[in-house]
Amino acid sequence: MIDFRYHLVSLIAVFLAVALGIVIGTTQLNGPLTDNLQGQVTALQDDKRSLEDQTQGLQTQLDDVGAFDEAVGPTLVENTLTGESVLLVVASPDLDAEVVEGVTALLGSAGATVTGTIRLTDSYADPASDGTVESYLTGAGVPATVTRPATEDVGELTASVLAQVLMVPGDGSPDAGIPPSTTDTSTVLAGLTELDVLSQDTSSVSPADLAVVLTAGTVAGGEDAARTADLVQLATALDAEGSGAVVAGDLASAGEGGLVEAVRSDRSAAAAVSTVDNVDTAAGRISTVLALAAERRGTSGEYGVGEDTQPVPPPAS
Incomplete structure (x- = not known):
């Protein structure tokens, strides 16, 4: 066993x-x-x-x-914007200062005068601030020379009022070439600054013939989709009131959620406002200035390195 x-x-x-x-x-x-x-x-x-x-x-x-x-x-x-005036609008808080400086310097080389730079805050187009902004824009604090559109859309109202005090009326307007008073401009900007909707990067801001809206990455602040739509309204209002506008951003801004992409996706906006998707490069800044010159001639386009874009605007014929 x-x-x-x-x-x-x-x-x-x-x-x-x-x-x-x-x-x-x-x-x-x-x-x-x-x-x-x-x-x-x-x-x-x-x-x-x-x-x-x-x-x-x-x-x-x-x-x-x-x-x-x-x-x-x-x-x-050189000489592509001789005698023209340009307003810069910074729509993204994280935009590299080098981009603003580069565009400003190149506009000077083109013969243009930069009349000032304003910066939109996160409160711009924020539904939480719509009530106070609407109260101001429809109240007695806004100059009597400003015509308020018949709308309940605060974004449209803000864009229209800003365009009227920031842009010199373009060709086709009864007041073509007659700028709004600097007092009216200062009054509206001071009111919106008090409401923390925007701020001034330059000591003074005066009306301009053309506008460049600078952006980077995706739109943030408030409800993103609503803010993007309001920024598109601002760009188109500046373009319609003046002699042209360009929305210039980086490649990310040409993707989903970016302002450049939003303009390009809006058929009516894309037909009126030029876009550039590589303003963070020297080539993109050149395209931005040339796009402004093309806008002055009545030509809008999509420029940069993204899909279905031209590298640079076509030269003047």
Whole structure:
């Protein structure tokens, strides 16, 4: 009869055999496995270094192109906007200051005068502030020269009032070429600044012939879709009241939720307002200035690097 000690010895022998097999197998395979893994690691490290070199080379090429565009930009836009005045509207809080400075400098090279820069806050087109904004815009604080549209849409009302005090009436208007008074402009801007709807980046703002609305990324603040629609209304109102407007942003702004995309998706807005989707590059800033010149001639278009766009506006014929 087999007793318990026999079973115990048998089990121990089995476990010893298994352990010995694992040790022997590991010893035999350890060398090839280690060599194989080391070879893969080395190959991946080589690939990484190669990709880093390629990336650095491409970045160098991009920097060279950007430097070239920066160098030739003033020459390319020279005299394209001689005698024109331009208002800048910053519609995104995270817009790089370099973009505003670059566009301003290039407009100067084109012969234009920048009459000022205003910045829209997150309260612009925020439903939470609609009540106070509407009360102000329909009240006695707004100059009597301003004609308020018959609408219950606060975004449309705001866009119309701002356009009337910020833009010099364009061709086709009974008041073409006659700017609104700077007092009216200052009054409305002061009122909306008090309501934290906008602020001034420049010490003074006066009416202009043309407008550039600068944006970046997706629209944020308030209810995003409503804010985007209100910004499109503002751009089209500035365009309709003056001699033209351009909405210029980065490539992200040409994607879903971006202001450039919203203008391009609105058939009537796209027919009136030009868009640029690479204003964060020197080439895009050149396109923005040339697009303004085209707007002055009555031509609107979609420019940049996005789908179905032209690289730059066509030259004057």
